[in-house]
Amino acid sequence: MRSRLLNGSRAMVIASAHGLAPFIDRLALRSVLSPGEQDALLALPFDAITIGARRxxxxxxxxxxxASFVATGLVGRFGQTASGQRQLTGIHLSGDMADLLSVVRPTGVGALLALTETTILRVPHRALRAAAAQFPAIAEAFWRHCAVDTATLMQWLLNIGRGDAVGxxxxLMCEMAMRFGGEREYRLQFDLPLTQEQLADATGITPVHVNRSLRRLRELKLMTICRKRVDxxxxxxxxxxxxxxxxxxALDIGNRPKVRLLSA
Structure with missing residues (x-):
């Protein structure tokens, strides 16, 4: 394990100490991994770096x-037009391996952007391939992880193509509530330090429409955002x-408990 400090943040050191244990927790939502398989994942080498917001x-x-594991912060996956306009196609939270698909397709069709100051654990493709080759259950867990990314992308496409601005x-807020709650629960309060411009890039509307839509959600007494905190x-x-x-x-894989409220 190597650690590299890019901007003086201590978050990187903390993330290094925890290693990839949160990734195992994320895989375990949909896959059963034996103690030996979990140990193999914990033994994966990585290089920890901290990246500033909008880098x-x-x-x-x-x-x-x-592959880039998000230890702390938020990462956006995006595409970009020839004129430079960006569209976010996914948001990765702490615990996500943001580009696991790059193990089999190293040249990405999209890119990753740190939406906030973010600590990334960079895990070599060769090590991930070796673990998958040695343990079929790990390969299957990786496959499910990528399948959920694809399903989420499809849902985002449907939401942007058929939903109105408020919807x-x-x-997006419902999805974030589920994911911040660990995906088996949901949170009614959570921090989402995104700008209105970033919310616009995620929903395919303008920042002005984001402002109007948030006001409408507040008027309907459904939710509010104040100082980057969602209620x-x-x-x-x-x-x-x-x-x-x-x-x-894809929480129906395995024994899925009833989704319940998770206190803030």
């Missing part, structure tokens, strides 16, 4: 030799308005 984690068309934002006042109402269904998160 690239990986660039468009970059050939990567590692798009509501849907959902009516979960059922927000779910109904946005048409949110968590099935695309």
């Amino acid at each position: 690239n984690v990986t660039r468009l068309g970059e050939i990567s030799s590692h 798009r934002l509501g849907h 959902i006042h009516d979960w059922d109402g927000l779910v109904s308005l946005s048409g949110f269904d968590p099935d695309y998160l």
Whole structure:
């Protein structure tokens, strides 16, 4: 394990101490891994770096030799037009391996951007391939992880293509509530330090429409955002308005407990 400090943040040192244990927790939501398989994942080498907000984690068309595990912070996956306009196609939270698919396709069709100051653990592709080759259950867990990323992308496409501005934002907040709650529970309060411009890039609307839509959600007494903190006042109402269904998160694999409220 090597650690490299890019901007003086101590978060990187803390993340290094925890290693990849949160990644195992994320895989365990949908896959059963034996103690030996978990030990193999914990033994994976990585290089820890801290990246400032609005800085690239990986660039468009970059050939990567590692996968990026988000230890702290938020990372956005995005595409970009020839004129430079960006569209976020996914948001990765702490515990996500943001580009596991790069193990089999090192040249990404998208790119990764640190939306906040972010600590990344860069895990070599060769080590991930070796673990998958030695343990079929790990390979299957990786496969499921990538499948959920694909399903989430499809849901985002549907949301942007068919949802109105208010519903798009509501849907995004429902997804974030589930994911910040560990995906088997949901949080009614959570920090989401994104700008209105970033929310616009995630929902395919303008920052002006983001402002109007957030005001409408507040008027409907469904949710509010104040100082980057989301407060959902009516979960059922927000779910109904946005048409949110968590099935695309693939929590029906294995024994899935009933989704419940997780206190802040």
